[in-house]
Amino acid sequence: MADGLKRLPVHECFHSWQGEGVHLGRSAYFIRLFGCPVHCPWCDSAGTWHPDHVPDEVARQSAVELADQALASGAEFVVVTGGEPAIHDLSLLTEEIAKRGMGRHLETSGAFEIRGDFDWITLSPKWQKLPLEENLAKTSEFKLIVEDEQSIAKWVQELGDYVSKASTVWLHPEWSQRANSAVLESITRWVKEKGDPYRAGYQMHKLFNADVLDPNSRKSAPLGGDEAKGY
Ligand SMILES: Nc1nc2[nH]cc(C(=O)O)c2c(=O)[nH]1
Ligand code: SF4
Numbered sequence: 351m352a353d354g355l356k357r358l359p360v361h362e363c364f365h366s367w368q369g370e371g372v373h374l375g376r377s378a379y380f381i382r383l384f385g386c387p388v389h390c391p392w393c394d395s396a397g398t399w400h401p402d403h404v405p406d407e408v409a410r411q412s413a414v415e416l417a418d419q420a421l422a423s424g425a426e427f428v429v430v431t432g433g434e435p436a437i438h439d440l441s442l443l444t445e446e447i448a449k450r451g452m453g454r455h456l457e458t459s460g461a462f463e464i465r466g467d468f469d470w471i472t473l474s475p476k477w478q479k480l481p482l483e484e485n486l487a488k489t490s491e492f493k494l495i496v497e498d499e500q501s502i503a504k505w506v507q508e509l510g511d512y513v514s515k516a517s518t519v520w521l522h523p524e525w526s527q528r529a530n531s532a533v534l535e536s537i538t539r540w541v542k543e544k545g546d547p548y549r550a551g552y553q554m555h556k557l558f559n560a561d562v563l564d565p566n567s568r569k570s571a572p573l574g575g576d577e578a579k580g581y
């Protein structure tokens with residue numbers, strides 16, 4: 351493969367702390383790769399794919415460059431996110447990160463084959479493109495996005511034992527619904543009724559504005575579920 355093709359398209363890289371999930375609050379270096387064919391109506395990273403939000407230029411970086419930057423940041427581990435990072439071959443990147451002794455975490459919809467070795471996989475399924483069974487079987491934690499009062503039951507029905515027997519299943523209000531009391535109550539009720547493995551979750555970094563403190567982060571581009579605009 352020509353060297354240029356091995357370079358990954360990068361939307362942004364920044365040092366922050368993990369704002370979600372089991373590793374909440376830990377110092378983490380985020381590599382947000384460009385591109386996502388899933389197209390969720392409420393995507394909070396539309397700059398990675400949406401024609402109205404993509405930047406004029408997208409840098410391509412090698413696995414060595416990305417891993418060197420991650421190490422230099424002093425973060426505890428690396429989160430590879432997107433976009434949908436699994437549309438890219440991540441093998442070289444995870445190899446280079448491991449060589450530097452850092453943990454490799456992946457944030458994915460699970461809809462694409464995962465190429466690369468990860469220590470931790472967060473799978474957040476999307477109706478627009480359902481996860482592959484092979485990925486459900488190797489998920490470390492699930493994150494279900496709760497868009498309305500029916501969301502949780504619908505996901506639990508769709509994913510069956512993969513979620514009901516998982517070690518951790520986070521229930522996150524979709525961000526534009528974070529003040530919708532019916533959505534929040536549906537999460538509270540589910541956790542109180544079912545208990546383990548379900549846990550109420552939130553995107554805590556957004557409350558802290560943690561990511562924007564790194565000047566290398568890009569302004570976020572949330573779509574906010576505007577169906578009238580067709581996305
Ligand atoms: N601080 C912080 N934590 C995160 N955890 C998952 C994120 C993501 O966008 O994938 C994310 C993010 O964008 N920022
Ligand atoms: S939320 Fe994630 S999977 Fe959905 S469109 Fe945005 S980047 Fe893609």
Ligand SMILES: [Mg+2]
Pocket residue numbers: 394395
């Ligand atoms: Mg995010």
